Amino acid sequence: MPEHSYTVMEPVLYSIERRKRETRDTFTLELVREDGGAPMRFWPGQFNMLYMFGVGEVPISISGDPLDEAKIVHTIRSYGSVTHKMAELRRGDVIGVRGPFGRPWPLDELEGGDVVLAAGGIGLAPLRPVIYSILGRRQRFGDIALIYGERTPSDILFRTLLEQWRGRFDMKIEVTVDSAREGWRGSVGVVTTLIPGLRLDAERTRALICGPQIMMTHTIRALKDKGLTEERIHVSTERNMKCGEGICGHCQLGTVLVCRDGPVFRLSEIGTLLGKREL
């Protein structure tokens, strides 16, 4: 993992080089350092704290290519007061960035085997860097499948990119939506309905899951039905991270601090914590 070369509590200024609207409530920001320096290096699955000065700070996963040395990319769904304000950012505007924080997806462990990536909603964003990494050295991996669930066809993220990846023919991509108007020719149903149709070799497959907790819970159940053990299932958990360094305790999940010990966990590490009502 890259060494921190900054004071973690002090934001570094980045300016918006490009803002792209993804869907009605989701947008992507491409950031470059205000001082002209190289952006931070990161590992897929890590997140940054993005600071809108005078408004507040939010944890946002990095959604860009880890090999991109020119910019850092975040895809953000507008949920609360800070992200609503962020949705108004334009090219040249400046924000503060702290990070990268957290434990990444276990890319080294994926090599040599098959990989299933299961994304729900904005959960596709933290998985996109994994796909970039895998496709950058495709020959080191076996079968790759991405299953992705969204609310409606118009909420689908990275639509053009998904089509490009599907066109490579070395990666299976299945998208499903919860509801669709007439004209949608794809699948309708929750993302778990895509799992029985996957040809999985449980002994050589690892699954990476990111999405709402209830989606992850049901996805885990379906993958276990396919024979995957908790050792082979990795999840990215979301909590209300604040400091990013395991100091403030805001993101405590039972015995772990998500910002420091996660956000990516092997299921066997937190199996009993995930979905526990009291937590």
Added chain:
Amino acid sequence: MKEHAAEEAEKMLAEHVFFRDLDPAIIKMLSSSARSVSFDAGEPIYREGNEADRFFLIETGRVAIQVFVTGRGSVTVYTVGPGDILGWSWFYSPYRRRFDATALEKTRAVMLEGAFLRERAEEDPRLGYELLKRFSLVAVNRLQDMTLQLLDLYGRHL
């Protein structure tokens, strides 16, 4: 709908996940009413209110289960694909379709005669119970899936 050779249906039936571990004697009996069929993309398979006298085991392709809503047209509420069952109304009175079904892409399936199976199930409680267990599981899973669909999972919860 195009029909194919009978022996294809028997082979598909024996290999279909829905009938996994079923007594071979029952498979053989089921095969006597099975036919291999295919549908073109966009082809209606059945309509709400039709008599429900058959069901399908999807082998390839995808089928939309739809509700017609005045002013909105046909709304797809669920899709089924390889390994899935299409149609269970034949098993429950009044044996009428509750939804529309339309092939979204070229689809191959095994078609079984529901009325024939109902009669066999009445005669043989062992067969009837086995079918009930399997179709009930399909119904329970669909109910759970649709409950999750209603929750707006990907909204403000992440």
